[in-house]
Every structure is written in structure tokens, then in C-alpha cells.
Amino acid sequence: MKFSYKFSNLLGTVYREGNLLFSSDGNSVISPVGNRITIYDLKNNKSSTLPIESRYNYTALDLSPNGCTLIAVNEEGEAHMISLISQTVVHKYRFKQKVNAVKFSPDGKHFAVCKENNVFVFKAPGPLTGQYNSFAMERVFHGAYDETTCLDWSFDSKILAVGSKDMSTKLYSLDKYRNFKVYTLGSHTDVIVGCFFEKNNLDITTISRNGQACVWECSVESSGLIPLDEPPKKKNRKNNDLEEDDVDTTKIVEKTETEISTALTEIKIDEETESDKKSKLYYKRLARHYLADEVRKDNRDAVLTAAAYHKETKILVTGFSTGAFFIHELPEVNLIHSLSISDQVISAISLNHTGDWIAVGCGGLGQLLVWEWQSETYVMKQQGHSNNMSCLSYSTDGQLLATGGEDGKLKLxxxxxxxxxxxxxxxxxxxxxxxxxxxxxxxxxxSLDGTVRAYDVVRYRNFRTLTTPRPVQLACVAVDSSGEFIAAGGQDVFEIFLWSVKMGRLLEILAGHEGPVASVAFSPSVTSTTLASVSWDKTLRIWNAIEKGSAHESIELTADGLCVAFKPDSQEVAVATLDGQISLFNVHTSSQISSIEGRNDLGSGKSDTNLIGAKKVLQAKAFTSICYSADGQCLLAGGQSKNVCIYNVKEGVLIKKFEITQNRSFDAVDDFINRRKLTEFGNVALVEEREEKEGGNVALRLPGVRKGDMAARSHKPEVRVFSLQFSPTGQAWAAATTEGLLIYSLSVGLIFDPWGLQLGVTPASVREAISNKDHVNALMMAMKINESNLIQETIEQIPYNDVELTISNLSEQYLDRLLLIIANLLDNSRHLEYYLLWAENLLTLHGPKVKSQQNMPALLSLQKSLNRKYEQLSKLCDFNKYTMQYISKLGTISSKKETNMDISVSNEDNNDSDSDENLFNSDVEL
Structure with a gap:
């Protein structure tokens, strides 16, 4: 279908909260991004977001040893068992409370979960256990006196170590052993952050929040654990002592039955106590170290927030609230390396299977980096906007996206x-x-700082800074199609400023609006410099400032104007107003063409703290961002809601509605307040909650503040679509939302969508036409069936000598689709030269027909594919060129060295021969 857009990727947000994971091969980082999970492929430099969405933010993750199963638990305690092969949720389980940690056993047969003061051990589904029920509980341990925080398995998956807020670490055995009971390791004065077993023994290291690290040594190896059902070992006695099996019957006959039983019992008890003494398990604390001493020299309030341990290399990595992390070597706790990455709290740390890469996540900044500590280089360093992402823009070929945030940063x-x-x-x-x-x-x-800045995309520098005669908060900006003029509208001064990019000078100040200028847009036509602007004064104004100066056409609107967008053919303009309507006007006649009523499509999205009903909330909703599709037939609209709508421009009807998120960790996601939150005293969300030390979880905000009180202890942002835009290629659209930058693209190949299908057009008839060398008919039938694999098979069966003849016989109606097909195949196929030949002949033979506006998305898709292939190949060619230059230079140097060595050897030979002659002559003289 034409509008079968599916969620494709999440950009702009790289990490929120929870723990980080490395994949089993160590080349990818798995990061929880709100209620989604993103996988960063460090080897291929690519990120992908799983098509899985939770109702709340994920806080705990773990990956099975084989790398196929991922368990993710959200902040409400709902666990998802995810198959990374099919990228689907296999099973769900509700813990009904927050889960602090989840961990698979090294053998992959079990996984343990920390909830409250309990630890639950489940059987992992798969061929190892023969269990295919996803959450089959096996053991529950209740030993902790406070909430459990972390856990770790021994290398043989027999013992489980669990850290708790009661400042102790408890050891549990999965099976019952005669010489093992529940052990408690203390010596800490703060909450346990991490506990780690050694590789081939039961030695353990525990780390607390105040930076204390205790190293414990176990007296018995793991192989020394005695199962409860194993018979006791026989005790070696001297020959004159009685054994249990060979009792002297002559003496026993004289005793009574009571004396016999008493004697045998005493012998058995004695044997058991002796064997238990030999294999008794106990822990001894070898050392206690204070890891936070170096950090607290600069900040006395610094605490240890995250820790990770690599058992093979015995490397311990600890992160602190100051943004510093340290690398120590155990068990001596020798400092190897230290680094400060930010001023924010380090939320999570993870190491890959080789111990070379360290993944560090900072939830406050939304920062994720992978550090190679041996070479001291960044493998990956990504950071999203620390505040809301307010605007976005696609490049003309659809390859790049620019985003601006309320933190004052512009990211590409x-x-x-x-x-x-x-x-x-x-x-x-x-x-x-x-x-x-x-x-x-x-x-x-x-920006609101009163400047317009132009950045060079090639050299990555700010080459123009444009200012106004007096300080003005600028609310919108536009660039004309030629790239020569920039226009920006004021928010507190109701004027539009026009600059020249080449000269860097202010050309004109366009006055006339009586309210803040909400949006400006230049005509996309190359021959026109028409400028459209809308304002809160309920007017749309059409300017031609380059030719006529401040002369303009004014059009009255039904409500305050919020956004304006030009149609790609520059004949029509769309305006979104505060009453939830989208009005369409003809630019030349200034007459209204049609109107779209979209308020009911937005949805109410009632906040938890709202005191009014859903109908009243809906009256305040409006579209704040609109954009035409690449062909101008549809309109994309979003605003103060979780819904994004696509409308047909000609009919004015809703075609499809997208719900951008289901994340209940945001506010205003539900249309109605849950009845569980309503009590006889009113809404629970209106009750101010406080935690210890008079802090934490104050849900109330300042009255009249829409973006949230930044001084509040807990900030629950509302779901909003701040900006959205169609890709120039028409294959995707992007939305800047509270959750991040969402990319929706067409799901190619998943839906059967034929085009002009007839009765005799089948895959069999296509292959028959190919075998009969009827290439034109085969290609047209394959395009009507519209199956990508069949089209690729048909095109690649055509000899390169017949490509020009085949394209010349195609009718005009197939050009647009064939351009898109060639662009897609260029992007994904290895037959580069073959498809370049198709593109060249297509544009050469049908160039005049392709110039129309409706073929522009296909041309831009082709340009995008060619640019991407050029960038990929240019890097490869440069690498090969420089490598060959290095090899040739190395060969020249080595050949010079060889010639020099030959010359020196020949000189030495000549000297030796001269000395021999002199010696011979001296002998003769003698």
C-alpha cells in the first residue's frame, strides 16, 4: 500500500535508563531507549531499533549466553522475553513490582530476577532444559532484609550471590548441598552495588555505594560441594578400630539390641562430622579497599553508581556520580586507568566478552559511549539532546537529518x-x-538568542551568523530554493527579517504582522521568491520581498496561525490554525480552496493532573506542524497529541493515523484517567508524594507551566509532536517527538500491492516471457505484480546489450515506478555497473518525460542511492590508493637498502682482496 509506513528507527535518543549489554560476539551494544530497545552495531557503524514497544520504560535487561533470547523488564515489572532472531516478544510475565536486576546463568539453563527482598529463579526455555514454557519458576529465596539490588552466578551455575540494600551479600545454592547453607557476607556500610564471582572458583568481590570493595576467599572449590543425596564417605580408621561394615560379631552377640543400635549411630555421626569438617565451606575476607578516595578529593558527595567485572582478565570497572570511571585489576585492586567523561551520573557500565571495550551510559545527558581502554580511544560516542528536540529538517536528497533542541545544539x-x-x-x-x-x-x-546561524555541511563550521538591529527572539526560519536568501520571523518583535547569504547583510525588514510570527516558508519553485508567513494575529501574508519590498497580500484566518507549508508545485499553501483546522489557499488568487477539520483526529490525551474533562481538553488541541508529501497529494500533520495524521489534500479526508508511542511513562498518553487512580479524595496524581529527606517524586507542577517545573523532583513530560517532515524521496517521514526522532518508512516486500493487475499476469507467465526473450513484456508484467524479488529476477535476466532497447519500448506510465525500482536495487545490489547502465539509459531516453513534478521523488531516491554508493566506494578507493602508495614506497625504501647493502658488501670484498694482495706482496719482499 502507498501508506503502509511502519516504524523503522529511533534517532536522537541513545540511552535513557537501565543496564547496557554487549552482544555475544562483542560487536554490538544493546541499549534501552525509553520503552524501546536499540542495537548499535559497532563493526558496521549502524544502529537499529527493535520493532517492539513496551507500555513503560525498560529498566533491566539481560541476554542469554547463546545470544538468541533477550529478557527486558520495564519499570512496572512487566517482563518481555524477546527473540532476537525473529525480533518479536515471545512471552510476557508480570512481576507487579519493580525489578532491579535480571541475570542468565552461564550454562543458559536458568535466569534469576531480583524483586523487592526476594530472588526468583526461572528455568530458561530451550533444548538445554527441555522446558518451553517461558517463565517456569524453580526456586524462590527470601533471605534479604531489604530490597535486593544486584546478583551474579558462579561459573558453574551452582551458586547465586545477591546484593541488597541491607548492606550484605547473601549466597544461595540452586541445588541442596550438605556442606553449603545460606551464607551472609557483611563488612559494608552502604548499599551493595555489585557482587562478582571469580572465573574458576567461588571467591567473590563485593562493592558498595560508598566505594568500599571487599575481596572474599572461599575455603572450598566448587567441585567440593557435596550433594545432599550423596552417601557419606567412609572414614579411614586403624586396624584395631571397628568399622561400620566389619563389626566383631562375637562381641556383639553378647550385647543387647539397644547397645548395638547405639554403637552404630555413634560411629555414623562420628564419620559425618569428620567428613563435614574436611569439606566445610566458609568465607574469609582477604582485604577491604576504598575506591572512592580519589574521587572524593574533589567532591565529598561522590558515590559509586555502577560497576562491571570481566572474569577472564580480572578487570573491574566502577563508575561514579561525578562522571568518572576507574579500571582496577583484582584481587590486588591496582589502578590501571581513570577517565572523566561528563559531569553527570554514570548510570550503567558493561564490558564485552574480550574485556577490551567498555560501554558507559549516562542517563542525565542521554549519553552512550564505548571506550577502548587499552588504546584509550572512543569506539563510539553518541549523545542525544539533553532537552526536548524542537525541530527537524531533511536534506534535499533524504540522506541527512538536522535536528535542533531546546539545549541550543544542532545535530546532523x-x-x-x-x-x-x-x-x-x-x-x-x-x-x-x-x-x-x-x-x-x-x-x-x-534561536531564541536572536541569531540565525548557517553551518557548512562539508567543512562542519559556522560560516555565517546573522543578527537583527535590536535583540529579537526568532521563532522560525526559511531558506529559498536557490539558497541565496534567509528569512526569519520574530516572536517578541512582530517582524520578518530577510538576509542575503552571500553578503551576510540584512536586506529588508518586513513589517505588518500584529502578533508573534509563528511560521515562514519560501516557495519551492526555482523561479519564484514568494514568501508566506502566518502569525498569532489570525492572518496569512504572501510577500514578494525581493521585487516589491514590504508589499504583500493579507488573508484572514479563522484562528491564530501556527504553521504554514507550500505545496511542491508552489501553487498552493496550507495553514494550521489554533482551532484544529487546516486551511488550503491558492497563492496567486488568495482564495481558499478547502478546509480540513482535524481536531477530533488528534485525540484528547488527558494528563493525570487535569481537572477538566476529555471534551474540554480536546478543544485546546491543535496541529503545530504540517508538511506536504513529495508528490503533493497528501498532507502530514501532528501537534499536541500522540497521533500523527495523513490527509488527502484533494478530498480533505483522513487516510491514516499513526500512534507514535504507547509509553505510559509519559503524560497525556491515555484519553481517560484510569479509575484505579481515582479515590474518594480525588485523583491520586494530585497528591504530593515525598520520599526520604523531603525529596523525590513530587508530581505537582507550577500552575500555567506547560513544559514542566524543572525544579520538581520528578518530571513526567507530556507526549508531543514538535515537528515532522516527509522525506523528499517519499519513502519515509520523520517526527521530532518527546520520545526522540522517530523514522517511519514504507515496509517494502511485506504487503502484496499489485498495480494494474490483469488475469493473465502471473509469475509463471513472467518467467515464460523471460525464457522467450520477450524482455519488455516480462518487465511490464513483473512491475504489475509489484513483487520486488520477481522484478529483480526479471531485470537481471535481461542482457546488458538489450537494456537500451528494452527501456526505449517502455511506455510513460512505467517510468516513475522503474526509477524507484532502479534506485532501490542500486542501494542493495552488488551489480553496480549493470544498474548504472539502466539508470543512464532511462534518463537519456526518457529525460524530457521525467522532468515533471510527480517524478521528483523517484529522481531524489535515485540521487540518494548514487550519493551513498559514491561515498562508500570513495572511502574504499581512497583506502586502497593510500595502501598501494604505502606499499610502493616501502618497496622503494627496501630496494634502496638492498642496493646499499650490496655496495657495502662489494666494498668489503674489494678491501679484503686489496689486503690479500698487500699481504702477498709483503711476503714476496720478505
């Missing part, structure tokens, strides 16, 4: 890899608007 993202490759932080205040130039050479941003 690669859509294909999902990584941010450059961050600009020149703005001193929140960025309100961002847009790319038509030639993709620079990107422009407007």
Missing part, C-alpha cells in the same frame, strides 16, 4: 546508519527552527 544525523556525525553548539539558547538549503551545502538554524 545520517538516516542510513542512525548515528549523529556532527554537533554544533554555537547557539546560546533554545533552537526554534532549522532547515537545509536547496543544494544541501549548508543548514540554517534560528
Amino acid at each position: 544525523w545520517n538516516v542510513y546508519s542512525g548515528f549523529c556525525f556532527v554537533t554544533f553548539n554555537e547557539h546560546a539558547s533554545a533552537i526554534t527552527a532549522v532547515t537545509f538549503s536547496g543544494n544541501r551545502k549548508f543548514v540554517v538554524s534560528a
Whole structure:
């Protein structure tokens, strides 16, 4: 289907909370991103988000030893067992309380979960256990006196160590052993953060929140554990002593039956006590170290927040609340390396299977980095916007995305890899608007600091800073199609400012609006410099400032204008207003074409603290961002809601609605308040909650503050769509939301969507036409069936000598689809030269027909594929070129060395021969 857009990737947010994981091969990092899970492939430099969404944020993860099963638990205690092969949720289980840690056993047969002061051990499904019920509980341990925080398995999966807030670590055995009971390891004065077994023994290291590390030595190896059902070992006695099996019957006959039983019992008890004494298990504390001493020199309040241990290399990594992390070698606790990455708390630390890479996550900044500690280099360093992402813009070829945030940073993202490759932080205040130039050479941003900045996308520098005669908070910005003029609208001064990019000078100040200028847009036509602007004064104004200066056409709106967008053919403009309507106007005649009533499509999204009903809430909703599709037939709209709507422009009807999130960790997701939160005293969310030390979880906000009171102890943001845009290729659209930057793309190949299908058009008839050398008919039938594999098979069966003849016989209606097909195959196939030949002949033979506006998305898709292939091959060619230059230079140097050595050897031979002659002559003289 044309609108079968599916969630594709999540950008802009790399880490929120919870623990980090490395994949079984050590090349990928698994990170919880809110209620989704993102996998960062460090080897191929690509990120992908699993198509799985939870109702709340994920807080605890663990991966099975074989790397196939992932267990993820959200903050409400709902556990998801996820298959990484099919990327689906296999099973769900409700713990009904927050889970602090989950851990698979090394043999993959069990996994343990910490909840409250309990530890639950489940059988892991699979062929190892023969159990296929996903959550089959096997053991429950209730030993802790406070909430459990961390756990670890011994190397043989027999013993489980569990740390707790009661400042102790308890050891439990999965099976029952005669010489093992529940052991408690103390010596700490704060909450246990981590407990780690050694590789081939039961020695253990425990770490607490105040930085204390205790090293414990076990008296018995794991092989010395005696199962409860094993018969006791016989005790070696002297020959004159009586054994249990060979009792002297002559003496026993004289005794009574009571004396016999008493004697045998005493012998048995004596044997058991002796054997238990030999294999008795106990722990001895070898040392106690204080890891936080170095950090507390600068900050007395620093605490240890995260720890990870690599058993093979005995490397311990600890992270602190100051943003510093330390690497120690156990059991001596020798400091190897230290690094400070930020001023925020380190929330999670993980090591890969070789111990070379350390993944560190900071929840406060949304930062995720992978550090190679031996070479002291970053493998990956990503950070999202520390505050809301307020605006976005696609580049003209759809390869890049620019985002601006309320933290004053402008970030550029690669859509294909999902990584941010450059961050600009020149703005001193929140960025309100961002847009790319038509030639993709620079990107422009407007900010509340009163400046418009232009950034070079090639050299990554701020080459223009445009200011106003007096300080103005700029709310919107636009660049014309030629890239020569920039327009920005004021928020507190109701004027539009026009600059020249080349000169860097202010050309014109367009006055006329009587309220804050909400949005401006240039005409996409190359021959026109028409500018449209909307304001809170309920007017739409059409300007032609380059030719006529401040002369303009004013159009009255039904309510305050919030956003304006031009149609790609520049003949029509759409305006979103505060009453939830989208009005369409003709630019030349200034007449209204149609109107779309979209308020009911937004959904109420009632907040927990709202005191009014859903109907009243709905009256305050409106679209704040609109965008035309690449072909101009549809309109994408989003705003103060979790819903994004696609409308048909001509009919004015809703085609499809997308729900961007189901995350109940955000506010205003549900349309109605849950009745469980309503009591006889009112809404529970209106009750101010406080934790220890008069802090924590104050849910109330300041009255009238929509973005949340930043001084509140807990901040629950509302779901919003701040900005959205269609990709110029028409294959995807992006939305900047509270959750991050969401990418939705067409699900190719999943849906059977034929085009002009007829009765005799079947895959068999296509293959028959191929065998009969009827390439034109075979290609047309394959395109009607619209199956990507069949189309690729048909195209690759055509000889390269017949490509030009085949394309020349195609009718005009197939051009647009064939361009898209060639662009997609260029992106994914290895037959580069063959498909380049198709693209060249297609554009050469049908060039005049392809120039129309409706073929623009296909042309942009082709340009995007060619640019991406060029970038990939240029890196490879440069690497090969420099490698060959190095090898040739190395060969030249080695050949020079060889010639020099030959010359020196020949000189030595000549000297030796000269000395021999002199010696001979001296002998003759003698």
C-alpha cells in the first residue's frame, strides 16, 4: 500500500535508563531507549531499533549466553522475553513490582530476577532444559532484609550471590548441598552495588555505594560441594578400630539390641562430622579497599553508581556520580586507568566478552559511549539532546537529518546508519527552527538568542551568523530554493527579517504582522521568491520581498496561525490554525480552496493532573506542524497529541493515523484517567508524594507551566509532536517527538500491492516471457505484480546489450515506478555497473518525460542511492590508493637498502682482496 509506513528507527535518543549489554560476539551494544530497545552495531557503524514497544520504560535487561533470547523488564515489572532472531516478544510475565536486576546463568539453563527482598529463579526455555514454557519458576529465596539490588552466578551455575540494600551479600545454592547453607557476607556500610564471582572458583568481590570493595576467599572449590543425596564417605580408621561394615560379631552377640543400635549411630555421626569438617565451606575476607578516595578529593558527595567485572582478565570497572570511571585489576585492586567523561551520573557500565571495550551510559545527558581502554580511544560516542528536540529538517536528497533542541545544539544525523556525525553548539539558547538549503551545502538554524546561524555541511563550521538591529527572539526560519536568501520571523518583535547569504547583510525588514510570527516558508519553485508567513494575529501574508519590498497580500484566518507549508508545485499553501483546522489557499488568487477539520483526529490525551474533562481538553488541541508529501497529494500533520495524521489534500479526508508511542511513562498518553487512580479524595496524581529527606517524586507542577517545573523532583513530560517532515524521496517521514526522532518508512516486500493487475499476469507467465526473450513484456508484467524479488529476477535476466532497447519500448506510465525500482536495487545490489547502465539509459531516453513534478521523488531516491554508493566506494578507493602508495614506497625504501647493502658488501670484498694482495706482496719482499 502507498501508506503502509511502519516504524523503522529511533534517532536522537541513545540511552535513557537501565543496564547496557554487549552482544555475544562483542560487536554490538544493546541499549534501552525509553520503552524501546536499540542495537548499535559497532563493526558496521549502524544502529537499529527493535520493532517492539513496551507500555513503560525498560529498566533491566539481560541476554542469554547463546545470544538468541533477550529478557527486558520495564519499570512496572512487566517482563518481555524477546527473540532476537525473529525480533518479536515471545512471552510476557508480570512481576507487579519493580525489578532491579535480571541475570542468565552461564550454562543458559536458568535466569534469576531480583524483586523487592526476594530472588526468583526461572528455568530458561530451550533444548538445554527441555522446558518451553517461558517463565517456569524453580526456586524462590527470601533471605534479604531489604530490597535486593544486584546478583551474579558462579561459573558453574551452582551458586547465586545477591546484593541488597541491607548492606550484605547473601549466597544461595540452586541445588541442596550438605556442606553449603545460606551464607551472609557483611563488612559494608552502604548499599551493595555489585557482587562478582571469580572465573574458576567461588571467591567473590563485593562493592558498595560508598566505594568500599571487599575481596572474599572461599575455603572450598566448587567441585567440593557435596550433594545432599550423596552417601557419606567412609572414614579411614586403624586396624584395631571397628568399622561400620566389619563389626566383631562375637562381641556383639553378647550385647543387647539397644547397645548395638547405639554403637552404630555413634560411629555414623562420628564419620559425618569428620567428613563435614574436611569439606566445610566458609568465607574469609582477604582485604577491604576504598575506591572512592580519589574521587572524593574533589567532591565529598561522590558515590559509586555502577560497576562491571570481566572474569577472564580480572578487570573491574566502577563508575561514579561525578562522571568518572576507574579500571582496577583484582584481587590486588591496582589502578590501571581513570577517565572523566561528563559531569553527570554514570548510570550503567558493561564490558564485552574480550574485556577490551567498555560501554558507559549516562542517563542525565542521554549519553552512550564505548571506550577502548587499552588504546584509550572512543569506539563510539553518541549523545542525544539533553532537552526536548524542537525541530527537524531533511536534506534535499533524504540522506541527512538536522535536528535542533531546546539545549541550543544542532545535530546532523545520517538516516542510513542512525548515528549523529556532527554537533554544533554555537547557539546560546533554545533552537526554534532549522532547515537545509536547496543544494544541501549548508543548514540554517534560528534561536531564541536572536541569531540565525548557517553551518557548512562539508567543512562542519559556522560560516555565517546573522543578527537583527535590536535583540529579537526568532521563532522560525526559511531558506529559498536557490539558497541565496534567509528569512526569519520574530516572536517578541512582530517582524520578518530577510538576509542575503552571500553578503551576510540584512536586506529588508518586513513589517505588518500584529502578533508573534509563528511560521515562514519560501516557495519551492526555482523561479519564484514568494514568501508566506502566518502569525498569532489570525492572518496569512504572501510577500514578494525581493521585487516589491514590504508589499504583500493579507488573508484572514479563522484562528491564530501556527504553521504554514507550500505545496511542491508552489501553487498552493496550507495553514494550521489554533482551532484544529487546516486551511488550503491558492497563492496567486488568495482564495481558499478547502478546509480540513482535524481536531477530533488528534485525540484528547488527558494528563493525570487535569481537572477538566476529555471534551474540554480536546478543544485546546491543535496541529503545530504540517508538511506536504513529495508528490503533493497528501498532507502530514501532528501537534499536541500522540497521533500523527495523513490527509488527502484533494478530498480533505483522513487516510491514516499513526500512534507514535504507547509509553505510559509519559503524560497525556491515555484519553481517560484510569479509575484505579481515582479515590474518594480525588485523583491520586494530585497528591504530593515525598520520599526520604523531603525529596523525590513530587508530581505537582507550577500552575500555567506547560513544559514542566524543572525544579520538581520528578518530571513526567507530556507526549508531543514538535515537528515532522516527509522525506523528499517519499519513502519515509520523520517526527521530532518527546520520545526522540522517530523514522517511519514504507515496509517494502511485506504487503502484496499489485498495480494494474490483469488475469493473465502471473509469475509463471513472467518467467515464460523471460525464457522467450520477450524482455519488455516480462518487465511490464513483473512491475504489475509489484513483487520486488520477481522484478529483480526479471531485470537481471535481461542482457546488458538489450537494456537500451528494452527501456526505449517502455511506455510513460512505467517510468516513475522503474526509477524507484532502479534506485532501490542500486542501494542493495552488488551489480553496480549493470544498474548504472539502466539508470543512464532511462534518463537519456526518457529525460524530457521525467522532468515533471510527480517524478521528483523517484529522481531524489535515485540521487540518494548514487550519493551513498559514491561515498562508500570513495572511502574504499581512497583506502586502497593510500595502501598501494604505502606499499610502493616501502618497496622503494627496501630496494634502496638492498642496493646499499650490496655496495657495502662489494666494498668489503674489494678491501679484503686489496689486503690479500698487500699481504702477498709483503711476503714476496720478505
